[in-house]
Amino acid sequence: MTTIDFKLGRDSFGRLNLTTADGVLHEHVSPVRAFPIQAPLDGLALVNTDGKEVAWIERLEDLPADYxxxxxxxxxxxxxxxxxxxxxxxxxxxxxxxWTVATDRGETDFVLRGEEDIRRIGRDALLVSDTHGIHFLIRNQWELDRHSKKILDRFL
Structure with missing residues (x-):
């Protein structure tokens, strides 16, 4: 387990604040994933409101449960x-x-502007963007059912 040299807490507005080992307070920090699709639990930066990294978390599981x-x-x-x-x-x-799709958050409809809005991520994954800029992930295109693969093949 990695040694954690900072303290996390919430202020009265519910915003995440970080205090470093030397006592410097960084208000309203945000976690940012280094590899959000391939390794979502590995490599997270805590950044301040200017986007500057103030702490690095190698693995989310290395943190105490409350953090x-x-x-x-x-x-x-x-x-x-x-x-x-x-x-x-x-x-x-x-x-x-x-497109009408079933997702991990329920069934939804979105508009696909063009084939260029389907991007490959690695060998198996695809990122599909709708007209509102929402990204939908297909983690492994080869694991989709036959009907889904047939539709997807028409656009790739």
Whole structure:
């Protein structure tokens, strides 16, 4: 286990604050993942309001449980990337078109502007962006059901 040389807490407004070992207070820090898709629990920076790193966390599990819970809560509040588990339907195979998908956060519809809004991340993962800038993750395109793969193949 890594030695933690800072203290985390919340102020009266619920914002995350960090105090370093030498007593310097950094107010309203935010966790930022170094590798949000490939290694979401490894390599997190705590940054101040200017975006400057004030602490580094090698692994989220290295933190005491209460600190890990605060960091996870902050990440949940600032990150929104639903994971697509199934492509239910598309309105057309020409873009723009509306996709109906099942995600880890429920079923939803979004508009895909063009094929360029589907980006490969590594060998297996895809990142799909809708017209509002929301990113949807397909963690492993090869694990999708047959129907979803057939639709996806038309756009890749």
């Amino acid at each position: 890990a819970a605060m960091v996870a809560e902050e990440l949940g509040g600032r990150e929104f990337m639903p994971e697509i588990s199934r492509i239910v339907d598309v309105t057309s195979f020409a873009t723009p078109c509306t």
